[in-house]
Amino acid sequence: MANILRVILVVALLVLGSCGSSYRTGGVQGAADSVLGGDTRSILVNGYSTSYAWPEMLQDMLDAHAGGQRKYFVVNSVIGGAPVETWIAATGSQDHTRTIVALERDFLGPDPRLLGDAPRPTIVICQQSLQLTGDQRGPVKAAHDMAGAELGADALEALGKRLHAYGMERVYIATHIYKKPVEPEVGNERVALARLLSRGIEYIEAGPDVWEPTRRAYPGCFEDDGLHPNEGGMKIMAEGWYRTLAGEDAREDVVRGLWAREYDVNKMMRAYLAWRRTSR
Numbered sequence: 067m068a069n070i071l072r073v074i075l076v077v078a079l080l081v082l083g084s085c086g087s088s089y090r091t092g093g094v095q096g097a098a099d100s101v102l103g104g105d106t107r108s109i110l111v112n113g114y115s116t117s118y119a120w121p122e123m124l125q126d127m128l129d130a131h132a133g134g135q136r137k138y139f140v141v142n143s144v145i146g147g148a149p150v151e152t153w154i155a156a157t158g159s160q161d162h163t164r165t166i167v168a169l170e171r172d173f174l175g176p177d178p179r180l181l182g183d184a185p186r187p188t189i190v191i192c193q194q195s196l197q198l199t200g201d202q203r204g205p206v207k208a209a210h211d212m213a214g215a216e217l218g219a220d221a222l223e224a225l226g227k228r229l230h231a232y233g234m235e236r237v238y239i240a241t242h243i244y245k246k247p248v249e250p251e252v253g254n255e256r257v258a259l260a261r262l263l264s265r266g267i268e269y270i271e272a273g274p275d276v277w278e279p280t281r282r283a284y285p286g287c288f289e290d291d292g293l294h295p296n297e298g299g300m301k302i303m304a305e306g307w308y309r310t311l312a313g314e315d316a317r318e319d320v321v322r323g324l325w326a327r328e329y330d331v332n333k334m335m336r337a338y339l340a341w342r343r344t345s346r
Contacts (some may be wrong), residue, residue: 102132121144123304154224197252204255208254215261240310241276242255242276
């Protein structure tokens, strides 16, 4: 009963955190002095195809937050079609090769091909999904499905542990944006995340709740297919992650600057994919 009450409390925090007049992150926010303070650092992005473009927007926001300096490097390691299950796949499997092996080759191995001048990442922000965990749609079939929530939490914890083993001192995890054809499972991924947070793993923290704001903005923040985020949807994610990383030090002028700029997200997607191909 105590565990169930803790899950209910964390779910309530996740939902209430996103209901302000403008975007607000859900869940536990990172302390500003440990994420956007101190030495120059890199922030690794883990995810799948909805995250091709917004990390570049986040980079612009972090540059603005640092007074126009490149103090925080956003290192985008996302792989299309790669939810949590593919990142925790068995060594030697096809999924392991296209996710973890690529992560090592490009960013975290002894001779990273795409890290450039950025320092080795110690923080990872996971914009993730539990689709393929349990079945195609995901494990949590209803808000009170604790068996499914446990299965999802186990998968998220395995992802966190795998990334922690690569030197990630903080692992922030957020779940999927709104996805109408795969509801309620996608929305209920937040229940699995809440279950994970109740376990009290020191290095795992909640990212922003991006499901609720994208649900409220549906279909306007999506492309015509109703599945992939457009510029507005990408900005929702970028803002959410900025507020999580900055905590109480988040600056509203930085947020306004994001929404005032125009981005061609399709061009950004193509540029990202071409950049990743250069390492092969």
